[in-house]
Structure formats: C-alpha cells, structure tokens
Amino acid sequence: MTNTMIEIKDLTAAVDGTDILKGLSLSIKPGEVHAIMGPNGSGKSTLANVLAGRPDYIVTGGSVTFNGVDLLGLEPEERARAGVFLAFQYPAEIPGVNNTYLLRAALNAVRTARGEAEISAVDFMKLAREKMKLMQMDASFLNRGVNEGFSGGEKKRNEVFQMAVLEPTLCVLDETDSGLDIDALKIVANGVNALRDEARSFLMVTHYQRLLDYIVPDYVHVLAGGRIIRSGDKSLALELEARGYDWLLEEAAA
Amino acid sequence: MNLAPLEQALAMRFPDAGVRQRAALDALLTHGFPDRHVERWKYTRSAPYADYALRALAAQQPGNALDNTLTERLAQWQQQFAASYIIVIVNGQMNTAHTCLPSGVTMTPAIADRAAFKATPDDALALLNDALPTTQLTLSVADNTKTDAPLHIVHLSHAQNALAQVRIDVDLQPNSQLTIVEHILPADCKEPMHSTVATAQLAQGATLAWYRLQQAGGDALVATRLDAVLANDAVLDTLTLDVGGKLVRNDLNVVLAEAGASVNMRGVYLINGQQHVDNHTHVDHAAKDTTSNEDYRGVLRDHSRAVFNGKVYVHEGADGTDAAQSNKNLLLSDHAEIDTKPELEIYADDVKCAHGATVGQLDDASLFYLRSRGIDSDTATQLLTFAFCREVIRDIADLPVKTAAERLVANEIPDFTALDLAS
Numbered sequence: 038m039t040n041t042m043i044e045i046k047d048l049t050a051a052v053d054g055t056d057i058l059k060g061l062s063l064s065i066k067p068g069e070v071h072a073i074m075g076p077n078g079s080g081k082s083t084l085a086n087v088l089a090g091r092p093d094y095i096v097t098g099g100s101v102t103f104n105g106v107d108l109l110g111l112e113p114e115e116r117a118r119a120g121v122f123l124a125f126q127y128p129a130e131i132p133g134v135n136n137t138y139l140l141r142a143a144l145n146a147v148r149t150a151r152g153e154a155e156i157s158a159v160d161f162m163k164l165a166r167e168k169m170k171l172m173q174m175d176a177s178f179l180n181r182g183v184n185e186g187f188s189g190g191e192k193k194r195n196e197v198f199q200m201a202v203l204e205p206t207l208c209v210l211d212e213t214d215s216g217l218d219i220d221a222l223k224i225v226a227n228g229v230n231a232l233r234d235e236a237r238s239f240l241m242v243t244h245y246q247r248l249l250d251y252i253v254p255d256y257v258h259v260l261a262g263g264r265i266i267r268s269g270d271k272s273l274a275l276e277l278e279a280r281g282y283d284w285l286l287e288e289a290a291a
Numbered sequence: 292m293n294l295a296p297l298e299q300a301l302a303m304r305f306p307d308a309g310v311r312q313r314a315a316l317d318a319l320l321t322h323g324f325p326d327r328h329v330e331r332w333k334y335t336r337s338a339p340y341a342d343y344a345l346r347a348l349a350a351q352q353p354g355n356a357l358d359n360t361l362t363e364r365l366a367q368w369q370q371q372f373a374a375s376y377i378i379v380i381v382n383g384q385m386n387t388a389h390t391c392l393p394s395g396v397t398m399t400p401a402i403a404d405r406a407a408f409k410a411t412p413d414d415a416l417a418l419l420n421d422a423l424p425t426t427q428l429t430l431s432v433a434d435n436t437k438t439d440a441p442l443h444i445v446h447l448s449h450a451q452n453a454l455a456q457v458r459i460d461v462d463l464q465p466n467s468q469l470t471i472v473e474h475i476l477p478a479d480c481k482e483p484m485h486s487t488v489a490t491a492q493l494a495q496g497a498t499l500a501w502y503r504l505q506q507a508g509g510d511a512l513v514a515t516r517l518d519a520v521l522a523n524d525a526v527l528d529t530l531t532l533d534v535g536g537k538l539v540r541n542d543l544n545v546v547l548a549e550a551g552a553s554v555n556m557r558g559v560y561l562i563n564g565q566q567h568v569d570n571h572t573h574v575d576h577a578a579k580d581t582t583s584n585e586d587y588r589g590v591l592r593d594h595s596r597a598v599f600n601g602k603v604y605v606h607e608g609a610d611g612t613d614a615a616q617s618n619k620n621l622l623l624s625d626h627a628e629i630d631t632k633p634e635l636e637i638y639a640d641d642v643k644c645a646h647g648a649t650v651g652q653l654d655d656a657s658l659f660y661l662r663s664r665g666i667d668s669d670t671a672t673q674l675l676t677f678a679f680c681r682e683v684i685r686d687i688a689d690l691p692v693k694t695a696a697e698r699l700v701a702n703e704i705p706d707f708t709a710l711d712l713a714s
Contacts, residue, residue, distance in 0.1 A: 089663050093655070117665035129660035133678025133685065139664060146665030182678075183660075199664070 042067050042238050043088075043108070043207060048099035049263075050080075050087050057083040059263030060099070065207075068235040072249055073242045074274065075260035076282050081242040082126055084260070085211040088240070089123035090116050103207065117143070118150035120206030124196035124213050126242075131183035136195070139183050140165065140202055147203055168201040172228050189216040197228040208232065210241045214248040226251030246278040259285055292341055294320055300348035301422060311404060315421030322412040329413050334598045334630045335569040337415050339538055343484045343512055344419055346452050353450035355384035360479050361447045365389075368445060368476060372691055376442040383425035383448070383455025383485075395436030396469065399429045402460045408490045408518050416514040416540060420456045420488040429460040432467040432497075441470035441500075441689055446487075448507075449479040459489040463497035463525075470500040472692055475507045482537070484512040491517065493525035495549070502530040502692050506699060509535040509566060516542040521552035530687065531570065531587075532696055533560040534703045539568040547574065547581035557683045558587030559696070561703035562595035569598035576604065576639075580611035586683050589620045590676055590703070591627035602634040603646065609639045616646040621653065621679055653679075673707040 043065045050058040057080045065071055073081050086094045088101065090113035101108040108116060131139075144164075145155040156164070165179060172194050184192050193213050200208055210229070214222055229239065229252050241252065249257070249271060257273040258265045261282065266289040267273065277285075301308055301316050308316075324337040357365065361381065369377075378398075379389035385400070392398060410417035432438070448455060463469060475485050485507055491499055499519070507513055513536050519527050531541050545554045560568040574583045589597045599618045620629045633646040653675045661671035680700045687693040701707050 089659075091659055112668065113659060113662040114665050114667045114671075117663055123663050125660065125663075127656075129654070129657045131657050131660065131675070131678060133681040134661075134674055139661070139666075142666055142670075143664035146667075150665070203664075 040066055042104060044100075044102040046100045048084075048087070048101060049097045050083060051095050051097050052083060052093065056097070057263055058087065061260070061264055063258065063265060065238045065240065067238055068233075069256065070233065070239040070241065070252065070254045071256045071258060072254040072274065073240065073258050073260050074244070074277060076286075079260045080263045081260055082211050085123060085126075085209050085240070085242050088116075088121060088209050089113060114146070118147055120147075122200050122203060122205035122208050124193075124200055124208065124210045126211040126213075126215065128184050128192045128196055130185050130187070132185045134183045136181055136183050137165065137179045140199060143199070144203055164202060168198055171201060171231060172198045173224050174198060190218065190221040193217055193225055194221065194228075197225050201228055201232060204232070206237060208237065208239045210239065212242055212244060214243055214245060222248065223251060246274045249274045261286055261289060292323060292338065294323065294341070294345075296345055296348055297422065304348075304423070312422055312424070315410070315418045318410070318412055319415065319418045319422055322415070324415045325413050331413050331571060331600075334596070335540055335567065336538070339512055340416055340419065340484070340514060344423065344454065347454040347484070348423075350452035353382045353453050355381040355386045357381055357386065357447070358449055361449055364447060364476060364479070365445065368474065371695065372443060374443040375440040376438075378442065378444045380426055380444065380446050380455075380457060381448070382450050382453040383457055385426050385428065393438040393440065393442060393469075395433045395467070396438065396442065397431045397433075399431070400427065402427045402429050402458055405460070405490060405492075414542075416486060417488050417516055417542075420458055420486050420514075420516075423454060423456050424458050425454055425456045427458040429462065430469075431462045432464060432469045434464040434467060436464070436467040438469050441472045441692065444471060444473045446473070446475045446485055447478075448483045448485065451480040451482060453483065455483075455485045457485075457487045459487065461489065461491040461499065463491070463493045463499055465494040466496040467494075468498040470689060471502070472689075473501070473503040475503070475505040475513065477506055477508050478511060482510045482512070483507055486514040487516070489517045491519040491527070493519065493521045493527060493552075495523040496525065497522070498526045498528075500528040500689070502687070502689070502696075503532065504696060504699060505531075505533045505536065505539065507536065509564060510537045511535070511539075512537060513539040515540075516544075518544045519554070520546045520548050521554065523549040524551035525549075526552075527554040529554070529556050530684070530692075530696065531556075531558040532699060533562070533568050534699050535562060536566055536568055541568075541570045543570070543572045545572075545574045545583070546577055547583065548577050550579045550581065552578065553582035554584070556583070556585040556587070557687075559680050559683050559700060560589040560597055561680065561700060562589070562597060563592035564595060565593070566595045567597070570600070572601045574603050574614065575606065576609040576612040576614060577606045578609055581609060582613045583615070585616040587618045588680055588683050589629065590623065590680065591620060591629060592623045594624070594626045596628045597630075599629070599631040599648070600634070601632070601646070602636070603644065605637040605639050605642050605644065607638040610641040612639060612642040612644070614642070614644045614646075618648040619679070620648075620650045621676060622650060623652070623676070669706070673704050676704050677701055677707060
C-alpha cells in the first residue's frame with residue numbers, strides 16, 4: 038500500500054445537519070482515473086467538496102490520508118498547495134479579481150509550497166498562453182474578472198485551464214461535463230487527457246456515461262446513500278447506461 | 292447653540308459681504324443647524340460643523356502659503372500624478388502661484404448668482420459655505436473645448452481651526468469637456484475641516500467628470516456638495532471616494548433637465564473606528580430619455596457608521612427614463628452600522644427603474660473558491676474586499692485616477708499586500 042495516493046476510510050460527513058456520506062471508503066493509486074457515478078443526492082458532490090475542505094461540509098467520522106498526510110487536518114488552501122485541485126461544479130464568479138492575477142497567485146502559492154521559486158511574469162504568460170491554446174480559450178479571458186460573465190461551458194473550460202496551469206497531484210472533477218455541448222466536452226476531455234500521467238490521479242464525479250467515452254476511467258464506482266455500493270471497470274458505466282441504477286439499489290438493499 | 296459669533300465674524304472678516312452672504316447667514320441664524328428631527332439629518336450630526344466654524348472664527352486664520360511639509364506633500368503628489376493642470380488650495384485659500392489651466396478654460400475668482408442653486412434651510416453646510424467663503428471661483432469651459440488632461444484641484448491644510456470653505460462653480464459651454472479631480476489630501480494637523488460646495492451647469496452635449504478622492508484623515512470633518520444641471524445629451528460622471536473621516540457628509544444633486552442627459556455616480560467609502568460617512572444623493576429625471584446609474588459601496592469596520600440616502604425622482608412626462616441605483620455594504624464587524632435608504636418616486640409611465648441595497652459579509656462561495664486555489668484565508672478576505680470596491684472604480688477611463696483610487700482603497704485594507712496594480 039506504500040504507493041497509494043489517497044486513502045479514504047469509512048468517511049462520514051454532514052451538510053446542514055443532514056448526514057450525506059455514511060461510511061465511504063476508496064483508495065486511489067498514482068496514475069489512476071476513478072469515476073464516481075450515482076443517482077441524485079447520493080453524495081457525489083459532497084465527496085468532492087469534502088476532499089477540497091469546503092467549510093460548511095462537516096466531516097463527522099473516518100479518515101482521509103493523502104500522500105501520507107491527514108488531509109482532513111489541512112485548511113483548504115493547504116490542501117491546494119499539497120496538490121489537491123477541485124474543478125467546481127458551479128465555479129464562483131468574482132468580479133474585480135482578475136483571472137490572471139488569481140491564477141498567478143495560485144501557481145506561486147503551489148510553487149512556494151513545493152520549495153520552488155515564484156514564476157516570473159513573462160514565464161507565467163508563456164505558460165498561460167500555451168495552456169489556453171490547449172483549452173481553445175480566447176486570450177481575452179485573461180483580462181476578465183474570475184469567471185465573470187462566463188457561460189456555463191466557459192466556466193468549466195476555465196476550471197480545466199486552471200488545472201492545466203497548476204498541475205495538481207490529485208484532480209477532483211465535480212460534474213465538469215454537466216452543461217457542456219459535445220464540442221466543449223471534447224475540449225475539456227482533451228485538456229484532462231493531456232494531464233494524465235503515471236504520477237497524477239483523477240477522481241471524476243459525473244452523472245453521465247458520455248464523459249467516460251472521452252476520458253476512459255480505470256475504475257467506476259457507484260455511490261448511493263452515502264456509500265459505494267459497487268465498483269468495477271469502465272464496463273460498469275456502460276451497464277449503468279443501459280440498465281439505470283435501480284437494479285443496483287435493489288441488490289444493495291437486499 | 293449660540294450662533295451670534297458667526298454674525299460678528301461675518302462683519303469682521305467680510306466687511307464687503309454681499310447680499311448673498313448676508314442672506315445665507317440670516318438663514319443660518321434663523322434656522323440654526325438641523326438636528327436629527329430633520330429627515331435629511333436623521334443619522335448624521337450637523338452640530339460638529341457649527342462648533343468647528345465657531346472655533347475657526349475665534350482663531351487666527353493661517354495664510355495660503357505652503358510650509359516645508361506641504362511643499363513636500365505636494366511634490367509627492369505631483370510625482371504620482373504628473374498633473375499638467377492644477378489648482379492648489381491651502382487652508383481653504385487659493386495659492387495662485389501654482390495655478391495652471393487647460394486652454395479653453397478660464398477662471399474667475401468670484402461666483403455669479405444662480406437661481407438653480409438655492410440652499411434650503413436644512414442645507415446648513417451649504418449655507419455655512421455661502422456665508423463664510425474662503426475661496427470662490429468660477430471655471431468656464433468654452434464651446435467645443437476638449438481638454439487634453441484632467442484639471443486637478445488639490446486641497447492642503449496644515450492649520451487646525453483653518454476655515455476651509457471652498458466654492459467652485461463650473462460652466463461648460465455646448466459640446467465642451469472637462470475632467471476635474473479633487474484631492475483632499477491628508478491634513479498636517481489634528482482635526483481638520485474641509486468644505487467644498489460646487490455647482491456645475493452642463494450645456495448641450497457637454498461632458499464633465501468630477502472625481503473626488505478624500506483622504507483628509509480619520510479625525511477630519513468633511514462636507515462636500517455638488518449640484519449639477521444637465522442640458523440635452525450632457526454627460527456627468529462622478530466618483531466620491533472617502534477613506535476615513537471622523538464625520539463626512541457628501542451631497543450630490545443632479546438635475547437631468549433636458550432630453551438625453553445622463554449621469555453616472557460612483558461612491559466608495561471605507562471606514563473604521565468611530566468614523567462616520569453620510570452620502571445623500573438626489574437625481575431628478577426631468578426630461579425624456581434621461582439616464583442615471585448609481586453604484587455606491589462601503590466597507591465598514593469596528594464601530595463605524597455609514598449612511599446612504601439615494602433618491603431618484605422621475606417627473607411627469609420624463610418617459611424613457613432609465614434609472615439604476617445600487618448601494619452595497621460590507622459589514623466586517625458586529626458593531627458597524629449602515630443606514631441605507633434607496634428612494635424611488637415615479638410620475639411617468641414609460642420608465643425603467645431598478646434600485647436595491649445590500650448589507651452583508653463576504654460571499655462564502657467566493658472565499659472558498661479562492662482558498663481552494665491555494666490563496667490563504669486572510670489574503671482571500673482582503674482580495675475580495677478590494678474587489679468589492681474595485682468594481683465601482685474599474686471603468687474610470689482616466690488611468691492615473693483609477694490607479695490612485697485603487698491604491699487608496701488597498702491602503703485601507705489592513706495588511707493587504709497582494710495588490711498587483713499592474714494586473
């Protein structure tokens with residue numbers, strides 16, 4: 038187990054006093070792509086937010102170990118610097134904070150934490166332009182407020198763009214495919230696939246099998262009632278697409 | 292309150308006082324300074340201004356000379372702005388050695404009577420300014436003049452109990468354009484007071500920007516007022532920025548008198564301690580197809596208190612009016628207080644009006660978003676506070692003014708070092 042990147046054990050969590058996660062366990066090794074699927078309200082987004090440290094998501098039990106460190110003991114910014122990145126389902130619009138400013142500050146926070154020097158303005162712009170090209174984003178994005186006036190699709194692309202610049206160790210994608218048309222989905226998938234390597238892992242929360250045609254996962258987990266009720270390979274996603282969730286829920290209840 | 296000394300002072304200091312001055316004084320003596328029972332003064336005390344005036348009148352008045360400290364302060368300021376055109380006012384009195392005006396702009400050291408600008412009995416601060424003026428000047432901008440750079444009016448003070456009652460009237464002839472940047476710089480004395488009353492007449496197609504950056508000091512008394520009347524297609528653009536102030540009252544009254552006139556009003560106030568800032572604005576949509584846009588935002592800490600009263604009055608027949616008003620406040624302490632009152636009165640049918648006020652804390656989702664990108668909690672808080680104010684300022688076309696305003700805002704946010712103004 039020495040090369041496990043993240044080990045989630047018996048995790049329980051509540052939002053607004055309601056228990057959402059009820060004993061979730063999951064282990065991810067470097068280089069793996071895991072997809073989390075499941076019906077509405079099963080706890081998928083809660084899992085993503087809990088890993089990133091959202092303050093109003095209260096962990097009530099269990100543990101999460103990330104590269105040997107107790108992840109739950111870290112502040113959200115410390116998790117980011119340690120290499121955890123959450124691509125938000127609904128990224129915040131922050132007018133008045135410049136996209137470029139935020140991204141450069143974020144990158145420098147990560148680099149400082151890694152013991153690297155801060156990036157120069159020139160090198161940063163070079164890096165940003167390269168990654169924008171990958172995400173097929175217009176250069177004007179850099180001069181706008183964070184997500185300000187972005188369409189749903191643009192926001193999702195901006196999330197993956199940030200991820201590409203920050204190069205996190207663990208990428209958590211919370212329904213990054215929702216609200217995307219097929220062209221945008223391909224661009225987002227391209228961006229994610231370009232980041233895949235043996236040292237980086239992905240946890241993708243999704244509603245639809247469609248995303249998994251473009252980002253092929255190593256494992257698929259079905260989350261229901263705050264627990265993983267079935268794990269398999271990519272064929273499980275296809276089976277879910279064909280049969281829905283009911284048969285699994287019935288099996289789990291039996 | 293015994294205001295008789297005001298009368299004696301008027302006789303002593305202004306032996307040649309005209310009808311206008313006397314009338315203002317008579318009105319003050321008759322009505323006194325309004326207390327909280329007068330609606331426009333419900334949350335803000337006017338008495339400290341009267342006390343100050345009485346103290347100032349009893350004290351010897353300083354001259355308009357720049358001492359070493361102020362000379363240095365002015366030089367520092369000039370380094371930042373590289374201003375081409377400037378009027379310097381020291382202790383409320385013009386220091387003409389520094390005056391430099393754009394071509395097409397003429398200055399007269401007096402004001403004409405204007406029927407459109409009559410202070411009512413509850414306008415005690417305007418009456419005081421009328422009764423005891425220390426500087427009065429009229430700026431006229433000739434037809435079709437487009438000035439190539441802003442005219443900066445710089446107020447400096449080094450004397451406690453200086454009477455600084457400045458009156459500026461601006462006349463813009465048809466299709467002329469002028470930007471005025473009024474700087475109320477930190478005073479080099481304790482508890483200064485500054486008052487500017489301004490009026491502006493904008494003829495057809497004229498454009499006026501009036502940006503006021505007030506940084507007199509946390510213990511300063513400040514009273515400002517701008518009354519503007521706009522003719523056909525005239526455009527007025529304002530910024531009222533207050534960083535600190537023991538007691539600040541700003542009145543902005545705009546009459547959109549003819550079709551196509553429009554005004555954009557911006558306000559930002561950042562206060563702490565026991566500071567108090569009151570913004571009263573009034574817009575009259577008195578003609579067809581007139582537009583007003585108003586965005587005032589405040590950041591309140593400690594026991595500070597702010598007042599916002601914004602009235603939009605759409606007159607009968609002013610169809611096609613488009614009025615948007617917003618006042619947003621960040622309360623960063625449990626003890627800070629904001630009294631905000633957007634008012635809308637509409638007597639026309641075909642209008643588009645929106646108004647709203649918010650009072651709250653920083654948005655949790657935005658805060659978490661920034662933190663999830665590795666920005667620490669304190670920096671994220673500072674960044675969001677800055678961004679909240681910056682939204683009001685950021686579309687100011689004059690870059691040095693915008694940058695200066697952003698810097699003033701940033702300096703008011705404790706420990707905020709993350710600002711990269713170049714971005």
